[in-house]
Amino acid sequence: MRVLGIETSCDETGVALYDTEAGLLAHALHSQVAMHAEYGGVVPELASRDHIRRLLPLLRRVQAEAGVGLGDIGAIAYTRGPGLAGALLVGASFASALAAALGVPALGIHHLEGHLLSPLLATPRPAFGSGITPASGHEPSPKLRFPYVALLVSGGHTQLMRVDGVGRYALLGETVDDAAGEAFDKTAQVLGLGYPGGPAVARLAEQGDAYRFKLPRPMLQSHDLDFSFAGLKTAALTLARKEGLPLPPAGGGDPERLRRDRLQAAADIAAGFQEAVVEVLAAKCLAALRQTGLERLVVAGGVGANRRLRDRLDAEARQKRFEVYYPPLELCTDNGAMIAYAGALRLAEARGAGGAFGVRPRWDLGSLGAPA
Ligand code: KG4
Ligand code: ZN
Secondary structure: OEEEEEEOOOOEEEEEEEEOOOEEEEEEEEEOHHHHHOOOOOOHHHHHHHHHHHHHHHHHHHHHHHOOOHHHEEEEEEEEEOOOHHHHHHHHHHHHHHHHHHOOOEEEEEHHHHHHHHHHHHOOOOOOOOOOOOOOOOOOOOOOOOOEEEEEEOOOOEEEEEEEEOOEEEEEEEEOOOOHHHHHHHHHHHOOOOOOHHHHHHHHHOOOOOOOOOOOOOOOOOOOOOEOOHHHHHHHHHHHHHOOOOOOOOOOOOOHHHHHHHHHHHHHHHHHHHHHHHHHHHHHHHHHHHHHOOOEEEEEOHHHHOHHHHHHHHHHHHHHOOEEEOOOHHHOOOOHHHHHHHHHHHHHHOOOOOOOOOOOOOOOHHHOOOOO
16 A cells, blocks of 8 residues: 655645555655754744645656656545644645545544654565665665664654554653754754754864763652753853854954964864763663663664664664664655654554544643554
């Protein structure tokens, strides 16, 4: 069966076509990052309007790439929540209207379930049975199967979950304040880097000394699986101000040497901040594996694209003999493929699953049941 996936929860419009036999046929993404950049964050009303503009052209594009006509679509999965209400409504309305016109089921998917299951997307033989060939360029992860521990790190979430199957999720720990991605974004702002901050901080960190400044490792010794990033973010902010950051615009009258010193300080703060986040995330992942006795770790969400985090977890995995899985880089951040895939898994386990029209801007993943 061909499942169309629609993602519009925040600032990416994602559309994908997934085939339960052949795997991911095509996926297309439009990022609104450039549009929101001048405001320093996502403007909800602009996001909704842009989703309206983008959905149809993206659908046409994936259809052409996959060679799939509208009549070949067997179900439509869309992000029902959590996310921005207006943005969600655009995707939900589009998906529901198209599903009604085609006479196929529309399935409202939990956005985080999409992230949680996305590393299985490249698996040739997923847990539910039918053989799946990964789309070209997608590394297969043939050994990944339930149960596993998942670290979900995005701009809105930092959670450790135990995943026993589709819809069987138990929260192990979460952030008590800011999400890790949010802390990356705010640190980028105080360093004078653009939005979104994660990739920019990571790039600048490559030229920095992670140990020049002493930055806190919040809740590293808390003996639970919770996180806190607000204090670390504030420490980076205080340090940045002390070092005269963000830099005044070019030609601000600073002597060249002072400018160079400040640029180096920015790189050192970026590296120190990244190292602190990575250290805490890695330590809590290890603790979650110990506590659950599980040997597989999945890292999902935008911050999961961070190279330093991946290197650190890979090294720990080799040493402590557990397995770690990531979605392909392009599927780490929001996308339609993970929504189509979660929809396909739910359909496979609960024939005819439907659901009334609606969105859930706030939605607890733990309250999500397994397919009936
Ligand atoms: O999952 P995602 O696309 O959107 C949601 O928040 O749901 O994640 C976006 C977040 C942003 O905060 C962004 O700064 C962060 O992921 N991010 C990164 C990297 N790439 C994206 N953070 C650190 N390192 C990266 N390479
Ligand atoms: Zn996301």
